[in-house]
Amino acid sequence: MRLMTPRIGPLAYLTPILVGGVAALIGLVPVGLRFADWPAPNLLFVVLALWCARREEALPRVTVFLLVLTYEALRAGPIGLETLILLAATEALRVAAENRARRAFWLEWLLFAAAALAVELCIWAALTVTFAPSPTLSDMALRALAAILA
Amino acid sequence: MRFGFPFFFLSPRLAKNATLIFFGVMLVTAFLLFVLWRTENPRLQAARASLMDAAAPTIEALAGGGNAIGALFDDLESYADLQSENARLRRELRRMSGWRDAAHRFEEENARLRALNNAKLPPQLSFVTADVIGASGGPYQRSVVVNIGRDDGVADGAPAMDEAGLVGRVVGAGEEASRVLLLTDATSRAPVLIGEARVRALLQGDNSDRPNLQALLDPEAISVGDRVITSGDGGVFPSGLLVGRVASLDGRAPRVALASDYRRLLFVKVRYAARDTQTPQPGLILRPSAPQTGAN
Numbered sequence: 001m002r003l004m005t006p007r008i009g010p011l012a013y014l015t016p017i018l019v020g021g022v023a024a025l026i027g028l029v030p031v032g033l034r035f036a037d038w039p040a041p042n043l044l045f046v047v048l049a050l051w052c053a054r055r056e057e058a059l060p061r062v063t064v065f066l067l068v069l070t071y072e073a074l075r076a077g078p079i080g081l082e083t084l085i086l087l088a089a090t091e092a093l094r095v096a097a098e099n100r101a102r103r104a105f106w107l108e109w110l111l112f113a114a115a116a117l118a119v120e121l122c123i124w125a126a127l128t129v130t131f132a133p134s135p136t137l138s139d140m141a142l143r144a145l146a147a148i149l150a
Numbered sequence: 151m152r153f154g155f156p157f158f159f160l161s162p163r164l165a166k167n168a169t170l171i172f173f174g175v176m177l178v179t180a181f182l183l184f185v186l187w188r189t190e191n192p193r194l195q196a197a198r199a200s201l202m203d204a205a206a207p208t209i210e211a212l213a214g215g216g217n218a219i220g221a222l223f224d225d226l227e228s229y230a231d232l233q234s235e236n237a238r239l240r241r242e243l244r245r246m247s248g249w250r251d252a253a254h255r256f257e258e259e260n261a262r263l264r265a266l267n268n269a270k271l272p273p274q275l276s277f278v279t280a281d282v283i284g285a286s287g288g289p290y291q292r293s294v295v296v297n298i299g300r301d302d303g304v305a306d307g308a309p310a311m312d313e314a315g316l317v318g319r320v321v322g323a324g325e326e327a328s329r330v331l332l333l334t335d336a337t338s339r340a341p342v343l344i345g346e347a348r349v350r351a352l353l354q355g356d357n358s359d360r361p362n363l364q365a366l367l368d369p370e371a372i373s374v375g376d377r378v379i380t381s382g383d384g385g386v387f388p389s390g391l392l393v394g395r396v397a398s399l400d401g402r403a404p405r406v407a408l409a410s411d412y413r414r415l416l417f418v419k420v421r422y423a424a425r426d427t428q429t430p431q432p433g434l435i436l437r438p439s440a441p442q443t444g445a446n
Contacts, residue, residue: 028284028295029212040289061169065176069183073201074209076329077290079194080183087176127290130188133337135289135357143289 012058016051023047024071041146044071045086045119049112052093064090078132085122089115113148120144199324206327210283210297277419278302292335292357296418299326310418315392315409317418330418333361333408341383342393345376353393353406362403372396378406
């Protein structure tokens with residue numbers, strides 16, 4: 001039988017929205033221009049993955065959808081693509097989190113690393129297939145590595 | 151899959167179906183938005199510009215903190231070379247003062263000669279200055295957000311410069327904020343002229359710090375250090391705007407070191423054209439002198 005999510009307070013739903021919002025805004029601040037040579041991690045994905053792994057009941061799918069879509073709309077580049085891929089990635093992480101009690105931490109970290117890499121690879125592949133301007137595969141790999149380290 | 155918000159008030163079976171349907175709707179919506187973006191739908195672009203307008207004050211407030219952090223790094227870097235930096239700036243100021251006088255002389259002579267020939271002036275170029283309040287937010291585009299928009303007379307395609315040279319052009323103008331595509335972006339193209347020989351080429355960004363030169367008509371005629379300016383071809387940029395200098399001739403295509411330093415981009419001047427003017431009298435062509443600053 002599928003589990004119903006336990007009822008939690010409104011603050012628990014607001015916390016990932018606030019933290020995710022801050023993570024998204026950090027990426028939009030122009031301080032990044034000074035460090036343009038360094039790969040910037042996808043902080044929003046890091047926050048969403050953390051909540052999926054630890055408090056997935058406080059992160060409804062609609063929150064993921066609205067957060068990522070708003071972030072995509074504010075920043076330059078494709079809109080809708082990262083929303084689509086992150087919805088799938090967070091869903092996979094939710095399923096994996098259901099078995100968290102039986103898994104070591106390093107394995108959980110490895111799972112997140114695989115998800116981060118898969119997200120960047122899927123984004124790059126989708127842009128390449130649709131002949132859209134896309135960053136190089138090495139840039140996307142570095143971005144995934146930065147997210148893993150973050 | 152857990153079923154909860156916002157369907158926790160339903161029975162488990164209904165909540166499961168509702169969650170699945172809602173999830174499917176979100177996936178389809180995201181996919182359709184991507185398709186609309188790829189087809190460059192103007193309504194989507196307008197909606198995006200409106201959202202940028204709404205978020206601009208928040209991002210601008212955060213940018214102040216970001217710039218403070220950046221200034222801290224700058225201060226740390228320059229503290230070590232304070233004395234030599236000071237001497238370099240004084241030398242540059244003296245040289246600039248000399249060029250300012252020369253520019254005034256040339257302007258007067260230009261006005262006299264145009265009046266003699268009853269020449270029609272090209273459109274007067276004016277500019278509006280804006281703060282850089284946001285970055286592109288990802289690896290997909292090299293761009294910045296500035297806090298001026300259509301309300302300030304900015305239109306799509308307007309060139310943006312800083313005190314050193316050309317920065318890029320406006321690609322998405324909202325009411326109060328606009329996005330400026332930098333010359334280093336992979337989709338940026340700028341027709342340019344190189345050196346004294348005025349060799350024509352196309353400056354193409356590739357997401358690196360030094361864009362490359364494509365479609366060079368005479369590669370042998372250029373050398374490292376040659377000045378690169380916009381040619382005005384195709385109306386992409388007005389002619390004569392400084393882009394940078396040829397940095398290297400190695401590899402498949404020559405590369406240009408941009409005059410503008412994007413790492414320290416705090417403000418830009420977005421240029422727009424006023425209507426054409428005739429030259430009734432030379433004195434009307436001369437622009438008023440810039441106000442004297444304390445440094446002078």
